[in-house]
Structure formats: structure tokens, C-alpha cells
């Protein structure tokens with residue numbers, strides 16, 4: 335082995351230990367090696383790879399091996415920040431820039447001066463934000479929202495995406511000049527199914543961690559189960575593998591795991607299993623009555639959230655303003671009310687109000703009623719949440735992990751779906 339290569343390999347192993355990165359796959363090692371090589375420079379890096387492959391490790395490595403290591407490292411999930419606030423989050427705002435801007439606020443680019451910002455899911459940035467970002471990349475300049483004063487910052491940007499940004503460029507959703515600015519070097523992480531040797535290694539590490547965490551003896555897979563583990567497609571990559579490891583660790587009392595047991599924890603439909611092709615349910619996964627019911631519940635929950643948002647704004651801004659700034663939301667919730675084009679927000683809500691009984695009255699009974707009502711509500715919420723998780727998983731599987739298609743099918747925005755994936759760790 336050439337001296338230089340040996341040096342890099344030793345460093346790669348040390349970095350893996352330091353960042354608790356499991357695996358020995360050559361493509362993984364090459365990705366880490368590239369991160370080590372670019373770290374001392376200020377070269378812009380784009381990390382690519384499917385969701386859940388561990389892209390976040392790369393910017394952490396780059397930052398900690400760079401001259402910026404004593405500066406701030408900020409990881410920003412561009413897909414998880416609402417469009418309306420992203421400019422202010424990234425670049426800050428002046429007092430009074432918009433309703434609710436009660437004081438001047440520093441954005442991440444100001445806070446991270448001298449450090450590194452990791453822009454995860456960079457393809458989700460709105461076009462207006464992309465223009466601001468391009469300016470920072472070109473000359474380190476930015477302007478706070480609501481200000482006219484140009485400020486300077488010295489931040490290294492590492493970006494990541496799990497979608498093909500060329501498609502977004504073609505559709506006019508991502509600026510080509512920004513893409514090239516962000517991608518001097520591309521570091522690609524392989525999907526788990528291409529890291530055959532690493533799958534069992536990772537699984538063993540996760541079950542050992544969970545055994546420790548839940549104070550249980552570790553699980554052991556028999557040979558057939560190991561084979562299935564390695565053949566499975568793992569569309570959700572390491573995140574999915576870890577979830578499965580956790581579920582089995584918690585739920586299986588018999589710690590010797592057979593093929594059948596493992597299989598019962600893996601989705602059987604869709605694209606995860608290469609050998610099982612299910613033709614029967616191709617048309618629609620939401621065709622059974624039960625699924626339609628869940629879909630209705632899911633829609634109801636989404637409407638409820640919209641209503642909550644409207645009510646909050648109503649309290650803050652008064653009725654006329656709410657109607658002006660939320661025409662789409664109002665249309666979505668109330669539909670086209672032809673005879674009733676103006677919705678009277680001042681009207682008393684027609685909801686039943688539970689009046690608390692006086693203490694002299696049947697205090698105990700009333701109190702129990704409240705408790706009962708609260709318990710039911712909590713259970714309902716949990717059950718609904720479980721259904722929501724099921725539906726999201728199902729839709730993602732059906733659409734081969736494509737969030738846009740899954741969001742369309744579920745009738746929610748891609749941004750909401752993204753947040754739910756993070757919230758439920760799917």
C-alpha cells in the first residue's frame with residue numbers, strides 16, 4: 335500500500351471511531367476520505383445519497399477537521415422550515431420587518447460567522463432564498479429581512495440532497511448557477527443495499543445499543559434471518575434498519591430471531607423486497623374500507639390543524655386581516671360557500687361547551703367525567719397518530735420513497751410530510 339494511501343486509511347478508521355460511523359464498505363470509506371481531503375480547504379461540498387444513508391456525518395467531519403473547528407457548526411433542515419420564515423431564520427430580520435418581529439434577530443449566517451453551515455435538503459429552498467444564498471456564496475454578503483444594510487459573513491457551506499437536483503433545475507425549481515456554486519466537490523454516500531457486508535454489522539451494533547438502553551439481553555439472528563437482512567432493499571437505509579432493530583429489541587421476548595420473526599417486522603409489499611412482487615394491490619393501496627376510513631381521519635386531522643392555525647391568527651390579527659391573508663386556507667376548510675361568500679368569524683362558535691359543575695353539585699362525578707374525557711382524548715390522539723404513521727409509511731413504500739408522490743397521495747404538502755417523517759423518525 336502506498337504511504338499516502340496508508341495514511342488516509344488509518345485516518346479514515348480513526349474518524350469512523352470518533353464519529354461512531356459503522357461500516358467498512360469501500361464507497362463509504364472513499365466518502366470519508368474525500369471529506370478528510372476537502373476539510374482544510376474552503377471548497378464547497380455537496381453531499382448526495384438517499385434518505386437515511388448518514389449524510390449528516392460528512393459536514394460534521396469536514397467542520398471538525400477544518401480551520402473553522404472552533405467556530406460554530408449549524409445544521410439547517412431546509413425542508414423543515416416554513417417558507418415564510420426561512421429567510422429570517424437564515425439571514426435574520428430587523429425589528430418591525432413583519433408582524434411579530436418585535437426585535438432584531440440574527441440569522442444563522444451571522445451567528446455562524448467563522449464557522450460552517452450545513453444545509454440539508456437544500457433542494458427545498460424557495461427560489462427567493464436561493465438568490466440570497468448565491469450572494470453569500472459569491473461575496474459573503476447578505477441583508478437582513480426588512481433592512482437595507484449589507485452585512486458580511488465568512489461561512490463555509492456544506493449542502494446535501496437526497497433528490498436529483500438536475501430534475502429540480504429542469505423544472506425551474508432550483509437555480510443552476512447555485513447548484514454549481516454549491517458543488518465544487520460531490521461526496522456520495524451509497525445506499526445500504528449496496529453495502530452488503532455492513533448491514534449485519536450495523537444491525538449488531540444497533541441491537542447491542544438497544545439491549546444496553548432497555549436493559550435486555552441482545553438479540554441474535556439465525557443464518558436465514560441474516561440472509562434476509564442482507565437481501566432486503568432497505569429503502570429507508572440506516573434509519574429504517576435502526577428502527578427495525580429497535581422494534582425487535584423491544585417487542586421480542588425470545589432473543590433468538592428466526593427468518594419468520596424478522597420477516598414479520600419488514601414491510602412485505604412494495605419495493606423493499608426484491609424477490610416478492612405483489613401484483614394484486616398495484617392499483618391503489620387505499621382501496622379497502624379501513625384505509626379509506628384512515629384517509630378520512632387523516633384529512634380531518636389536517637383540517638383541524640388548519641383550523642387551529644386560523645383561530646390563532648384570528649386572535650392575533652382580527653377577522654378581516656385573516657380573510658385577506660389566508661384565502662387558500664379558508665377555501666380549503668370551508669370549500670366554496672356560494673351563498674355565503676364572507677365567513678363571519680365574529681359569530682359565536684357552535685360548539686358544545688362543558689360547564690363545570692359547582693362543588694356543591696356532584697363534584698366527584700363531574701371531576702371523573704373530566705378525567706374520563708381527557709383520557710379518551712389522549713387515547714384517540716395516540717391512535718390517530720399511529721394510523722397517521724401507518725398511512726405515511728404505506729404511502730412512502732408504495733411510492734418507492736418518493737416524497738412528492740406520497741404527499742400528493744396523502745393530500746398534504748411535501749413540507750408537512752417531511753416534518754412528519756422527521757417527527758416520527760420514519
Ligand SMILES: Nc1ncnc2c1ncn2[C@@H]1O[C@H](COP(=O)(O)OP(=O)(O)OP(=O)(O)O)[C@@H](O)[C@H]1O
Nearest residue numbers: 354355356357385386387388389390391496572573
Ligand atoms: N455509518 C453509520 N453508523 C451508524 N449509524 C449511522 C451511520 N450512518 C448513519 N447512521 C445513523 O442513521 C440515521 C440517519 O442518518 P442521517 O440523518 O445522517 O441520514 P441522512 O442521509 O442525512 O438522511 P436525510 O436525507 O433523510 O436527512 C442517524 O440516526 C445516524 O446516526
